Amino acid sequence: MEQLRKPELNDNLAAYATSDSGGRLHDEPDQIFRTPFQRDRDRIIHSKAFRRLGYKTQVFVNSEGDNYRTRLTHSLEVSQIARSVAATLRLNGDLAETLALAHDLGHTPFGHAGQDRLHALMQDAGGFEHNRQSMRIVSVLEERYPFWEGLNLTRATLKGMMKHGEVYSCDTHLLDLCKERLSGFPAMEMLLVDCCDRIAYVHHDLEDGLDSGYLEFEDLKAHPYWSEAMRSCNDQYGEGFRALRRPLQIRTIIRHLLNVCITDLIVTSTQSLQKLQLLSVEAVRSLNPEQNPIGNSPAMASSIRSIYEYLHKKLYRHPDVIRMSRRGERMIELLFREFTSRPDMMPRHVQRRIDRDGLERVVSDYISGMTDRYAEKQFLYLTGG
Numbered sequence: 001m002e003q004l005r006k007p008e009l010n011d012n013l014a015a016y017a018t019s020d021s022g023g024r025l026h027d028e029p030d031q032i033f034r035t036p037f038q039r040d041r042d043r044i045i046h047s048k049a050f051r052r053l054g055y056k057t058q059v060f061v062n063s064e065g066d067n068y069r070t071r072l073t074h075s076l077e078v079s080q081i082a083r084s085v086a087a088t089l090r091l092n093g094d095l096a097e098t099l100a101l102a103h104d105l106g107h108t109p110f111g112h113a114g115q116d117r118l119h120a121l122m123q124d125a126g127g128f129e130h131n132r133q134s135m136r137i138v139s140v141l142e143e144r145y146p147f148w149e150g151l152n153l154t155r156a157t158l159k160g161m162m163k164h165g166e167v168y169s170c171d172t173h174l175l176d177l178c179k180e181r182l183s184g185f186p187a188m189e190m191l192l193v194d195c196c197d198r199i200a201y202v203h204h205d206l207e208d209g210l211d212s213g214y215l216e217f218e219d220l221k222a223h224p225y226w227s228e229a230m231r232s233c234n235d236q237y238g239e240g241f242r243a244l245r246r247p248l249q250i251r252t253i254i255r256h257l258l259n260v261c262i263t264d265l266i267v268t269s270t271q272s273l274q275k276l277q278l279l280s281v282e283a284v285r286s287l288n289p290e291q292n293p294i295g296n297s298p299a300m301a302s303s304i305r306s307i308y309e310y311l312h313k314k315l316y317r318h319p320d321v322i323r324m325s326r327r328g329e330r331m332i333e334l335l336f337r338e339f340t341s342r343p344d345m346m347p348r349h350v351q352r353r354i355d356r357d358g359l360e361r362v363v364s365d366y367i368s369g370m371t372d373r374y375a376e377k378q379f380l381y382l383t384g385g
Contacts, residue, residue, distance in 0.1 A: 014090035016278040018187045022155030025139070025173065026148045036154045037094035043151040044098060047144070049105045049137045050075075055371035057111035057328070059205055059315065068208045071104045074201060078103065081196040081262060086189065088266050089273065089294075096189040099160045103193060106133030108368045109375040110328025117329040118364060121336045125360035126170075131163045133368055136171055141365060143349075155180075160190040170357045184285030191294040192269075199261050202308055207254045209315040217246060223310055225303045229253045229260070264300040269293055331379040332367060338382050339363045 013019055021036035031039055044050055053072035069077075079100035086096040107130045108114035119128040135158070139150040158177055165182040167174045209215035220226040233241050233252050241252065272293035278284055287293075296304065315321065339346055340363050343354060353362045367375070379385070 012090055013092060014273075014278075015280055016188055016273065016284050017091045018095050018156055018160075018189055018281065019092065020156065020281070022159075024152050024154055025158075026152050028152065035094060037092065037098055037157065040151075040153045040157045041094060041098040041101060043144075043153065044101050044105070044138070047105075047138075047142050047151060049142060049369065050101065052369065052371050053104060053107075055373055056107055056109055057114070057372055058201070059111065059208060059321065067211065069204055071107055074204065075101050075104050077204060078193065078197050078200045081200055081258075082189075082193050085192060085196065085262065085266055085269075089188075089192070089269055091188050091192060095156065095160060095187070096192055098157055099190060099193045100196065102134060102138065102157075102161055103197060104130070104134075105137050106130040106135075106368065108332070109370050109372045110325065110332065113325030114328050114332055114368075117332045118336070118368060121333065122360055122364055125358060125364075126168055128364055128368065129164075129166075130368075131161070132166060132168050132171075133365075134161055135167050135174060136365065137369075139174060140171065141369070156187070160187050160193075163190075163194070168361065170361055185287040185289075185291075187281075188284060188294055191292060195265055195295055198304060199258070199265070202304055202311065203254055203258050203261070205311055205315060206257075206307065207250060209311065210250050211247070214315055214318045214320065217250070219314070220310075223307065225257070225307050226253070229257050232256055232260075261296065261300060261304070265296050268295060268297045268300075328372070328375075331375050334379055334382065335367050335370075335375065336363060339366060 024036075030036070034042070050072070053075060054070055056071040058069040058071055058074050079097045082096040082100040083093045085091075086093040108118050108128075115128065115130055122128045137150075138153055138161070139158070141149075142151050143149070145152065155177060158174070159181040162178065162181045165178050167178055206215065206220075210217060210220070221230065230253060233249075233256055236256075237252070241249065244252065272295075276283075276287075276291065276293055278287075278293075295301065340359060343351055343359060343363065346363070346366050350362060350366050353365070357365075370378070
């Protein structure tokens with residue numbers, strides 16, 4: 001039998017890629033068959049919070065249709081893009097994949113409307129923000145180990161999840177990591193995931209908006225980003241493209257746009273990295289924000305902003321989407337009011353954290369962890385619906 005050996009990080013990693021996990025907050029022995037970042041990825045995939053993303057709103061409430069994206073499918077799509085680009089840029093693909101899979105763990109039910117409403121309700125108790133909540137989930141709320149709270153992810157992963165370098169005041173165990181995160185330029189893998197997140201949701205929200213009928217194909221033809229892609233598809237596929245059913249034309253255009261956008265990200269980032277000649281992770285940490293080498297070209301970044309503005313006007317602010325959002329906001333308002341006035345209605349294992357973390361924070365944890373359908377179920381039960 002061939003001798004088993006401990007897996008190592010990809011030998012092809014660049015000097016500017018993250019290779020040191022930094023260890024864990026609670027010491028654990030290394031695993032024979034997986035690197036620390038692979039273990040982090042697997043812990044996130046096996047978590048309850050990750051599974052619940054399958055029933056949390058991306059743009060459309062889960063009950064609106066089976067083919068629209070959810071927080072879960074979005075996270076998977078971001079991780080695929082991030083891992084592919086990381087391999088080309090010689091970044092740590094395991095870390096990039098891990099950060100992508102974890103980046104939306106802290107989202108509430110009912111999308112950004114749910115987050116905004118919960119933040120307003122929490123104004124006198126530290127507010128609510130989904131990145132901070134993600135940190136709380138992986139370091140406190142997930143219960144899978146007998147001797148510590150959370151998933152005990154590596155320090156490098158935890159810092160990579162800190163998009164703004166902030167946590168809630170009750171999460172004092174993370175304050176030292178916050179200081180480390182803010183003491184220098186962030187890891188390249190974190191910056192990459194942020195770019196891939198933006199690329200994924202802009203293009204996939206376009207697709208879902210068109211499928212739903214809230215966006216109109218003919219109207220999009222007037223947008224330069226879309227019209228140029230249509231011309232390219234016409235040139236490449238000819239009469240075959242024009243003869244396709246409209247849904248397949250949409251898929252073809254979206255696929256083309258993603259390819260162009262991701263290629264631009266790779267080419268632009270490669271050129272920037274070559275100019276900087278970064279020879280170590282320490283050199284990365286000494287960069288200033290204006291030197292950020294990971295990102296799209298100015299022209300492509302402008303196109304992405306333009307299409308986002310189009311989505312904001314035509315899709316995110318569509319009357320039907322606003323009605324869906326308002327319905328979710330009302331549910332969260334009632335649930336927050338009910339559980340803060342009667343915390344004994346929450347599960348006992350949730351109530352146990354009240355003395356340590358505060359009533360409002362624990363209620364916020366409980367509500368934000370709900371799926372769309374569970375929040376609606378609780379709302380209907382409490383209102384007699």
